[in-house]
Every structure is written in structure tokens, then in C-alpha cells.
Amino acid sequence: MAKIDHKVPKVDKKKCIGCGACVSVCPQNVFELKDGKSHVARPENCVECNACVENCPVTAIKLVKPK
Secondary structure, rough: OOOOOOOOEEEOOOOOOOOOOHHHHHHOOOOOEEOOOOOOOHHHHHOOOOOOHEEEOOOEEEEEEEO
């Protein structure tokens, strides 16, 4: 996998309630629900629009630089 040079979403699994808001609002199809929680399935698709961060009702998502 190619190195990602932009911020990507990170989900705090302890806070995530599995509501699917991030899946619904993400214009780039970055998220999937897996085992009842949000999962960043395609981080390379992220365009840093912040829709996921702004729409998460429990503030479980933040954008971070990948390590």
C-alpha cells in the first residue's frame, strides 16, 4: 500500500456507538460498520472534508497524520 501523506480519520472504538453517521455523510466512502463499530476501511480515499468529525454524535472521530 502506498504511503498516505494527508490526515486520515481515526475512530475511538471506546466512544463509537455504531450509529453509522460517518458512513452516511462521508462523500468518499471511507467508512464501513464492522462488528457494530465504525471502521476506516479506505483511508486513502479521505479528502479531509471533516464531515465525519462534525457529524459524529459522540465525538469518536478525529483526523490524524498516519504514522
